Amino acid sequence: MTAIIHSDTPVDRIAAPARVQVARRVRGLSDRAIAWLFVAPTIALLLAINIFPLIWMIRLSFTSLNLSMSYLPLRFVGLDNYSDILTDEDLWTRLQTTASFVISSVAFEVVIGFGLALLINRQFRSHSFWTTIILLPMMLSPAVVGNFWTLLFQPQIGPFNYVVGLLTGIAPSSFSMTGEVALAPWTIVLVDTWMWAPYVMLICLAGLRSIPDYIYEAAEVDRASSWRQFWSITLPMTMPFLMLAVLFRAIENFKMFDMVNLLTSGGPGSTTELVSITLKRAAFEKWRTGYSSALAIILFVTVFGAANIYVKALNRVKQR
């Protein structure tokens, strides 16, 4: 913020003709008024659509409200919902399912995305065309992606099993990617990686391009091996970008609902039932609004807390 644009600074008073001063007083608003006028609608909308409902939900989380029995009077049950959730072993299993989904999908995305970025950064001919092709999956609707992969994974008619059959000799109809307890958790990781490895790639590419050439030139003068250059220059200098990508992906996958809901809808059994799907069932199928409000708040606090810790770590890496 430079001083010049503040109407009350001496510079402005000297520079602007008197006419402007009058005009501004008559037609214009003060900068301060404009600032608030411009920010207010956004804040008001977020208060109405995000914060007010959040506060309402906090209140509901202390009640036993069930929308399928909404004729019952609203009864406050204190922390019962919270203690129910935290002592529910099934729910801890759901959280474990979610955690292993987040960890494995992000790990694959980082390895593939970073690998692709390193290769694309070699600037071979037509690399920007192929980069755009690779980016397409992440722009699609996760729900639509989940839906069409169910076709690709059909044991009989789907091309995925057929190709696996051709490559390995296993009979295509002998396994079901979405229907088997052993395979389904990997299936959602596979589709998520297909969709989001390009995301990590794009961010890593920006990191690689931010490294100035002269550092590599100096390393070359010092006869550092390319292995050494990778560990001492490329990786540390791309690290903040990589960690940013991991942060965004981890938050998004912790909240994952749409793609998995359509691909496996949590099944078979509950092997791929991520915590968002549990929440949806509690809130919109069993209509246990009080209970699911408490669960929603626990999830929000978890994401928020984890993200804050992570951002602190990210800043520490940046400072190095």
Added chain:
Amino acid sequence: MTAVAKSTAHSVVEASPRVKAFAGTVVILYAVIAILPLLWIAATAFKSQSDAIAYPPKVLFEPTLEGYVNLFTVRTRQTREFIAGLPAATTWYDKLVRKHDMVIAGPSKVVPRFINSLVIGFGSTFLAVLLGTLAAYAFSRFRIPLADDLLFFILSTRMMPPVAVAIPIYLMYRQLNLTDTKIGMILLYTAVNVSLAVWLLKGFIDEIPREYEEAALVDGYTRLQALRKVVLPQAVTGIAATAIFCLIFSWNEYAFAVLLTSGDAQTMPPFIPFIIGEGGQDWPAVAAATTLFVIPIVLFTIVLRKHLLRGITFGAVRK
């Protein structure tokens, strides 16, 4: 790439032809494999019902528009005699349907759902970009108390799982009679998009030198005039890129749509998986809907190429 690297052909950072060939081969191989599922869906849209469920899966087949016809129509099965008694089919799609002993009973719901997607998408994008531009300008140019906290608050509204947000919104909309209405969905998507819009646009506006506005203010423009005649024209690219990102979000969104709409305001993503034929999902029709739904996204991705990075990181990474 800096100018230095380009000018020196034998720079140490320039990869050798052999490395480039290897890198190119691996990347192109990945791209081809990654794009195959999409091509398969685009091809399935042109398959007949029996080709779509053939074993082994058919790569070569006789293309037909049945999938698209089925997507846009509702059909009823009739006896041969009944069809023979009807006046002769005049249009190509009538003929196509009657080959399978069916008669077109009317249009399907796909067009209204598509229109819902467009109305809700453009409505929420317009509002989010409008609010976002104003707020971003204020954050960029004025000293706002607790600006960083406010910006973080705006971003943090995105961290809630959508299913969690939907619970109180569902209750609130029920009270306000906004359930399954386009207005309700537009407001909700605007609230989600405005955080992205503020963060992205603040980045774009930060990059416009202040000197232009200052000159305009000295020339007697008011703040608002300077914004309209000096800043906005220079921010057009950024505003357009932001708008496309908002549009893509609304277009693709599923969780809110499936939980809060059931008919009047239903958009394409919750509709597509429930395109049912005789005996389960009508795959050619589903594939046709998916193809039509995805084409605008492909075009937008190409248009947005230069700004993608900014968009997906909320402006955290710029180049």
